[in-house]
Amino acid sequence: MISEYLDTLQAALRFDRSLAQRVRKEFEDHLRQAVAADPSEDGRRAEERVIANCGDPRAIATELAIISLARQTKRTAVAIVLVLAGLLLLMRGFIAWYAAIQWVISDDLKPLAATIGMFTRYAFWTATLIGVAAWAYGSRHRSPSDYAYTIYSRHLHRFCMLSSIATAALLVCVVGGGALAAIRLASTSPSIAFFIPVLSVALQVLAAGTLVILIRTLTRQAAFTAGLQKA
Amino acid sequence: MLKGHLDMIVLAALSAGPAHGYAVIEEIRRRSGQAFDLPEGTIYPALHRLEQAGFLSSRWVVAESRRQRRVYTLTRRGERALTERRAIWQQFCEAMGGLLTSAPRRGRPA
Numbered sequence: 418m419i420s421e422y423l424d425t426l427q428a429a430l431r432f433d434r435s436l437a438q439r440v441r442k443e444f445e446d447h448l449r450q451a452v453a454a455d456p457s458e459d460g461r462r463a464e465e466r467v468i469a470n471c472g473d474p475r476a477i478a479t480e481l482a483i484i485s486l487a488r489q490t491k492r493t494a495v496a497i498v499l500v501l502a503g504l505l506l507l508m509r510g511f512i513a514w515y516a517a518i519q520w521v522i523s524d525d526l527k528p529l530a531a532t533i534g535m536f537t538r539y540a541f542w543t544a545t546l547i548g549v550a551a552w553a554y555g556s557r558h559r560s561p562s563d564y565a566y567t568i569y570s571r572h573l574h575r576f577c578m579l580s581s582i583a584t585a586a587l588l589v590c591v592v593g594g595g596a597l598a599a600i601r602l603a604s605t606s607p608s609i610a611f612f613i614p615v616l617s618v619a620l621q622v623l624a625a626g627t628l629v630i631l632i633r634t635l636t637r638q639a640a641f642t643a644g645l646q647k648a
Numbered sequence: 649m650l651k652g653h654l655d656m657i658v659l660a661a662l663s664a665g666p667a668h669g670y671a672v673i674e675e676i677r678r679r680s681g682q683a684f685d686l687p688e689g690t691i692y693p694a695l696h697r698l699e700q701a702g703f704l705s706s707r708w709v710v711a712e713s714r715r716q717r718r719v720y721t722l723t724r725r726g727e728r729a730l731t732e733r734r735a736i737w738q739q740f741c742e743a744m745g746g747l748l749t750s751a752p753r754r755g756r757p758a
Contacts, residue, residue: 439718443692446715447670451688453713472689480693488700 418464419448422474429478432641436485440478444471475645482642483566489638490576493631494555497548497583500624504541504587508594511617515601523604530600537593544586551579566646573639577632584628591621654694656737657684659703659722659730666721668711669695695720703729 423441430437448467455463471477522530555576598614661667661675669691676684698704703726711717722730 440692442716443669443718444689446668446711446713446717447688447692449713449715450670467688470688472687474689477689477693480690481696484693484696484700 418468422448422468426474426478429475429645430481432638433485436481440481479642479645482645483569486573486638486642489635490555490573493580493635494552496628496631497580498552500587500628501545501548503624504590504621507617507620511614514613518610520601520605522600526600526604530597533593533596537590537597540586540589540593544583544590547579547586548583551576551583554579570643577636577639580632584625584632587625587628591625594618594621654690655698656733658691658694658698659726659733662704662720662722663730666719668717668719698726
């Protein structure tokens with residue numbers, strides 16, 4: 418009986434494997450200790466009583482899922498700000514480095530580079546504005562309790578929307594940065610210095626990809642929690 | 649009503665020292681004179697929420713039964729939160745006590 422209870426609890430939290438395992442271990446220790454402390458000599462009866470005292474595993478899983486969702490929201494909010502700050506530093510460093518090694522763009526590619534540069538700048542500042550708004554909004558709410566989930570889900574929906582727009586703008590910025598790096602590389606002869614812009618673009622892609630994964634995880638977890646809440 | 653005060657109850661139970669979920673429930677029962685008999689599973693979301701808020705820290709230990717056990721400890725932040733909540737609760741009790749025990753005024757309304 419205890420195993421069935423633990424299986425139900427773990428299955429309800431399967432969207433977060435580490436949380437599911439932690440909760441299973443905690444509940445297993447709790448239930449076994451409670452059975453051992455039960456005065457009844459009938460083991461099965463003791464298990465029944467202990468499980469009844471523990472409560473509905475799906476209801477417990479719902480509460481734990483909401484807490485995990487709040488943690489994931491805050492993590493994503495912080496990641497957005499860190500990625501934006503990292504990207505800003507990378508871009509500044511990149512510009513300084515181009516100036517230091519005096520890489521010039523060929524005249525025929527200059528208008529294209531200027532247009533891409535303008536789009537990249539606008540995309541970056543759009544991502545920054547919306548990203549900071551998403552961070553402020555995501556950090557504002559404390560962990561919700563189950564009775565406030567309907568209000569929290571609205572907050573979460575708005576946060577996901579803001580984060581998605583910021584990430585989309587960031588992706589435009591990363592693509593623009595990549596295109597600018599490609600134009601500069603096309604204008605110069607190959608050298609060991611090529612490694613720096615390639616590495617920089619790879620880092621930008623990695624950072625933006627991490628954000629996409631975090632937001633996707635958050636939206637999937639939100640959908641899962643909403644399902645648990647309705648059940 | 650009890651659920652609304654669960655966080656404060658858990659913090660108060662852990663003020664006696666580090667404990668795992670089962671011991672927290674036992675401590676709540678003991679200190680409330682068996683008056684607070686919560687569904688045992690409800691304690692864990694509260695413990696996780698308080699840990700996330702930075703009021704508790706936790707670590708795995710191996711119990712005598714050889715099973716792994718998660719032990720929770722009140723952090724400094726948690727101690728401060730408990731002190732604040734105690735003060736608010738004290739004020740509430742005094743105000744409520746004054747309201748409920750004061751003699752009703754007799755006479756015609758003005």
